[in-house]
Amino acid sequence: MNPMPKTSARLLSLLSLLQTRRDWPGALLAERLDVSPRTVRRDVDRLRELGYPITAVKGPDGGYRLAPGADLPPLLFDDDQAVALAIALHQAATTGADIAEAAARALATVRQVMPARLRHRVDALHVTAVEPPATRPRARADSAVLMAISAAVHAREILRFDYASGHEDDAPPRRTEPHHLLTWRGRWYLLAWDLDRHDWRTFRADRITPKIPTGPRFTPREPPTGDVATFIAARFRGSDPAGGTAEWPCQGEVILHQPAADVAPYLHDGVVEELGAGRCRLVLGSWSWHGLAAALGRFDADIEVVGPSSLREAFARLGDRYTRAAAFTK
Template identity: 70%
Template sequence: MQKTSSRLLSLLSLLQARRDWPGALLAERLDISPRTVRRDVDRLRELGYPVVAFKGPDGGYRLEAGTALPPLLFDDEQAVALAVALQVATTTGAGIGEAAARALTTVRQVMPARLRHRIDTLQVTAVERPANQPHPQVDSSVLMTLSDAVHAREVLRFDYASAIPPEATDTDRAELPPRRAQPHHLVTWGGRWYVVAWDLDREDWRTFRADRITPRTPTGPRFTPRELPGGDVAAFVTARFQGSDNPDSPGAWPCRGEVILDLPAAVVSRYTRDGIVEELGPNRCRLALGSWSWPGLTAAIGGFDADIEVIGPPELKDAFARLARRYAHAATDTPTRPPRNDEPRVG
């Protein structure tokens, strides 16, 4: 039979693994008697773990949330995963970088030597944005407020920074009516936090940047959740940030084209985030790529610095021609002629 201390750790690990444990099953898993299970449960309670007994045909025990945080038990994989997550927490934009660093120090101090060694050899470099591209920070209390509204299905009332004129005074801001939206999801994208919500005033789906939100209290009434277009929040957010509003084709860029590049497929795929690369030969490949605009797509393809054969569509070939004229003007001392009033501005 295990020693008492080892047995208590095994019992605690089981109680954390599922909500309800019949007493007889715990005794079987630990290879002890039901009476010993009861004694070990009492010992855990003395240590501060809120283990409660429940009645029923089988009868058993449940580890509930307590008013204080007792010592936690993690297996090796959980401990390593927690340490890695804390190392990259500074790039989440949630304003918890300092707290995450302190938590990582605390976790590391109580780890056995073999796990500390694994953590020390698995160093994750969390790269912040350059100084000229400041990483937007969101106050953790704002994130909790937004999360609570999503969970409670309550209308969110808030001020939105981009909707407030820069010259507005504090009095002007106070008199502005709040935005009203039904929050459905709190998501992250590219290091920023967003709320996916149904805008009650515009009667449409919107994605609001959390760092621009100042919640107002109290929240509004409860609402019945709507069905998100496409049904998948990840696909919906991806589509919105790629410029598509079509729920039947989530994730589609508004401008897509195909070209053949005189480069190995392995080289092109290394620098293509969401394009499709097909190998045509040792130094030749087909690339299908999307972008916000045709000039943007041509610029992205031109970045590969290789000979290009346009497969289609015609809009892509036209965009290459326009870009070629612009680059030709840029290569001369003659300034580019501004467009006439009857000419559209492209790009």
């Protein structure tokens, strides 16, 4: 029996593992590959012969490290990595970056160098990227702008840019310390410290026109929450990021006269609890009490307000407003 296919597959697996972390103890590699430490040493030697710069790590356990280098041979993917790459390229149109055409060309290039068994799997993958309908087309962030922002973030260099906010057409360029390039619900944003406003700001990447060259280096700051995800969620929910929480500023609890199974599919981040007899307990948040009351009214069911009183008052005001609307005749 020819052992070459098994050996080749093992070499790809070894290379894949070496790319996922800085140092790998030899014993752990042997365990993950289900081979002996001696086989790992032989496989490492084979990869070195192919040009991969793998160095031995000294220490009690010993190990290996895949060093960076300009002479690294062409990338090799195992089956799972190749399929994952194809799926990611299929989904590129929904990322909010203007890279759909480039992703399609990259997928065609990757497909050409795949072995037949993988091409069949990729060709069988038919993905239709559908975005939610919007009142206006979603602006795409230019890939060159994303790269310029990312480079400034990585270098920790002050970034100046024109910002098309729609409110200040003749505004001077913004001067910022760029900290993170991030995505939120299909849009790209820059999280930065605004040097003129002395505060944290988020900027839509599709409205940014970077100025060249970048400014001097800066010392990174910590966002008020210490956690970028929490900070951004709080900003977009209208909460105070300095409070260290991403909870909605208005959160209430009600009892809906509707089964939990009918309510749960329409909740994004609420908590629903089945009470029986066609009733459920629901905890939900919103940016305002009126917004929360209106959101709860969409379930078309009787509502018992558990609290707080601000939610009860919002229901009363909306009730008066809706009554006048129903009685209005022209």
